[in-house]
Amino acid sequence: ITDEKASGASKKKALPFAFAFDIDGVLLHVAKPIPGASETLTYLQQHNIPFILLTNGGGKHEAERVADLSARLGVSLSTDNFVQSHTPFQELARLGGGSFGSVDAADAQSQEENHNGSLRHKNILVTGSDPAKSRLIAEQYGFRSVITPADILAAHPSIFPFEPLLTERYAATARPLPTPNPKIDAIFVFNDPRDWALDSQLILDLLLSEGGVLGTYSAKNGRKDLEGHGWQSDGQPRLFFSNPDLFWSASYDLPRFGQGAFQGALAGVWAEITGGKASLKSTTIGKPYALTYAYAERVLGAHRAALLKSGGGDNTKKETVEAELQHEMQEAEGGEKAATGGLDGNPLERVYMVGDNPESDIRGANEYRSPAGTDWTSVLVRTGVWSAERGEPKHTPRVVVDDVKAAVGWALEREG
Ligand code: G3P
Ligand code: MG
Numbered sequence: 001i002t003d004e005k006a007s008g009a010s011k012k013k014a015l016p017f018a019f020a021f022d023i024d025g026v027l028l029h030v031a032k033p034i035p036g037a038s039e040t041l042t043y044l045q046q047h048n049i050p051f052i053l054l055t056n057g058g059g060k061h062e063a064e065r066v067a068d069l070s071a072r073l074g075v076s077l078s079t080d081n082f083v084q085s086h087t088p089f090q091e092l093a094r095l096g097g098g099s100f101g102s103v104d105a106a107d108a109q110s111q112e113e114n115h116n117g118s119l120r121h122k123n124i125l126v127t128g129s130d131p132a133k134s135r136l137i138a139e140q141y142g143f144r145s146v147i148t149p150a151d152i153l154a155a156h157p158s159i160f161p162f163e164p165l166l167t168e169r170y171a172a173t174a175r176p177l178p179t180p181n182p183k184i185d186a187i188f189v190f191n192d193p194r195d196w197a198l199d200s201q202l203i204l205d206l207l208l209s210e211g212g213v214l215g216t217y218s219a220k221n222g223r224k225d226l227e228g229h230g231w232q233s234d235g236q237p238r239l240f241f242s243n244p245d246l247f248w249s250a251s252y253d254l255p256r257f258g259q260g261a262f263q264g265a266l267a268g269v270w271a272e273i274t275g276g277k278a279s280l281k282s283t284t285i286g287k288p289y290a291l292t293y294a295y296a297e298r299v300l301g302a303h304r305a306a307l308l309k310s311g312g313g314d315n316t317k318k319e320t321v322e323a324e325l326q327h328e329m330q331e332a333e334g335g336e337k338a339a340t341g342g343l344d345g346n347p348l349e350r351v352y353m354v355g356d357n358p359e360s361d362i363r364g365a366n367e368y369r370s371p372a373g374t375d376w377t378s379v380l381v382r383t384g385v386w387s388a389e390r391g392e393p394k395h396t397p398r399v400v401v402d403d404v405k406a407a408v409g410w411a412l413e414r415e416g
Contacts, residue, residue, distance in 0.1 A: 014308055014346030017415055018300055019044065019051035019408065020365075020376075022287075023069070025249030025356030025384020026404050027053070032251065033073055034383050036405030041075040044408065050304035051081065054296045054353070056243035056258070056286045056360055058085040058191035059129040061137045081303045083296045085242035085259075085286040086137065086190045092240075093120045093142030120144055123182045125152075125206065125237070127199045128190035132173035137190060147182065149198050150174040152214065159205070160198050181215040186238045192259045200266050203239070204273065207280070211235035221278060236281075243286025249356055249384035287355075288364030288395075297370055301348055350415075351376045354407040356384020358393035366395055379407045 021027055027037040044051050053069065060068070062079040070077045123145045128134035131148035138146045153160055154174035164170060184206050193199045210216035212235060221236060245258030263284070270280045285291050353376050355361020365378035380386060380397035381404060393400075401407045 014304075015049060015415075016347070016349035017411070018049070018304055018348055018351055019411070020054045020296060020300065020351050020353045021051060021404065022353075022355035022357070022361045022384075023053055023055040023057055026354055026381055027073060028069075029249065029383075030251045031072060034403060036403050038073045038075060040405045040408050041073060045075060048307060050300065050307050052296060052300045052303060053077065053082050054287065054292075055083070056085045056245050056248070058242055059133060061140050062087060080306065081299070083292070083299055085292075086188070088285055088292060088295045089138075089188060089190070089240065089242070090141035092118065092186075093138075094118060119186050122185035123147060123178060124186045124188060125149070125184050125202065126188045126190055127193050127195075127203075129192055129194055130169070132169070134188070134190035135173075138188065145178060147177065147184065148173065148175075149195070149202050151177055152202055153198065155180065156215070160201055162197065164198065165195050177214075181213055184212045184214065184237050186240065188240045188242075189259060189262070190242055192257075193262050196262055196265060199262075200269060203266060204269060206237045207239065207270070208273070209237075212237040239280075239282040241282060241284040241286075243360070244284050244288075245286070245357065245360055247357070247385050255385045287357075287360035288362075288367060290364075290368050293364050293368040293376065294371070297348075297351070297372070297374060300351065301372075304348060347372060348374050350374065352379055352407070352411040353377065354379045354381060354404055356381050356386060358386050358395045358397070362393060362397045363395040366397075377411075379410065381407055 021041075024030070025034075027034060027041075041051070057065075062082055062084060065084060066077045066079050066082050069075075069082075120142055121144050124138065124143055125147045126134040126138050127149055131150060135146045135148050150166075150170035151174050153164060153170055155177045187203055187206060189199075206212055206214065208217055208221055210218040241259060241263055243258070244260045244263065246260035246264070247255035248258040250256045263282075267280050270278070287293070351365075351374055353361055353365035355365070355378070358380065362378040362380055365376040368376050370376065378395075378397040380393060380400045381402065382388075382400070383403050386393055399410055401410055
């Protein structure tokens, strides 16, 4: 990155491009910054070049994760330029919301139509790396009746016949169930579960239940031969996953299992139980799905507009403007205006998506069709899931570079 290349950006004119950075395998290996990451983000901030962080990670509320990332990377980030896997779930808690904005959930690899109707006051089961934390996030999103596996285990100890793995944590965080056998309307996997045995047992109990009522069983659920003969899956709990990552790049030399591995295990047990006669219906969001890219584009558009309206450095003023624009963005719901963050006449023409995973970051950027005509350019780095020894990437990036610093250098060179 050279000064003159980036310096044009600092003259508060609306640059036609911005960046979206994946986190794991691009900026960090778990908690350790990847060389060049901090320097690169700092440079972009100093030169008023807009960027967002777009991760399939999760498990903490956005505010907590952003504070953690700012400390680790030595860059001041805010929730206004940060989207993680489960961030769009908050749309489903909005009164009257019930859908994911203007992008149909079908783009989110959903096998069911995009129901409307807010889940705000419905009973939902949440799980993740720490279900008690997932519950706090869900409540901060607006969900008002959130149940965790620990609550169910405390109320029905024999529901899981083995010695539970996380006894202390479950005992410390369990809350009473709303009723002894509640009807559960939706199940959310907020991030990578740790207790696959208990989580799978409970999720499959509910998917095989009569209308989502805990402790009941119905042999009809999911049976393809029954669909269209007057039997509907209405009333069955909807199952949401926050991302499909089979692998991700952690601290170990080889990629590690992500939430996609849990989904594969769950689908395998479902197939064994139902003899392959029943479809496992679920909605998965996160990269590579269009729903998440549309959501990210709206966030990036509003952030870019606020950055330029406030002249960059003044954080307080920027945040006020950003809050107004985020509201405007929500109203615009993914239309032309939202994608440009209200910068009429200065549309965002290109987003450089810098990622390490061909199946999520690269595929998502390659396949996303922006309602505002913004071109998402995929840039694959060598510091994460993919490496040349794994063969050609399944989804071809616009370019392959060593790391995030080289990615930004290539893009700025290209922007001239
Ligand atoms: O759980 C994190 C993993 O799924 C990938 O995160 O930042 O590479 O999208 P990221
Ligand atoms: Mg990654």
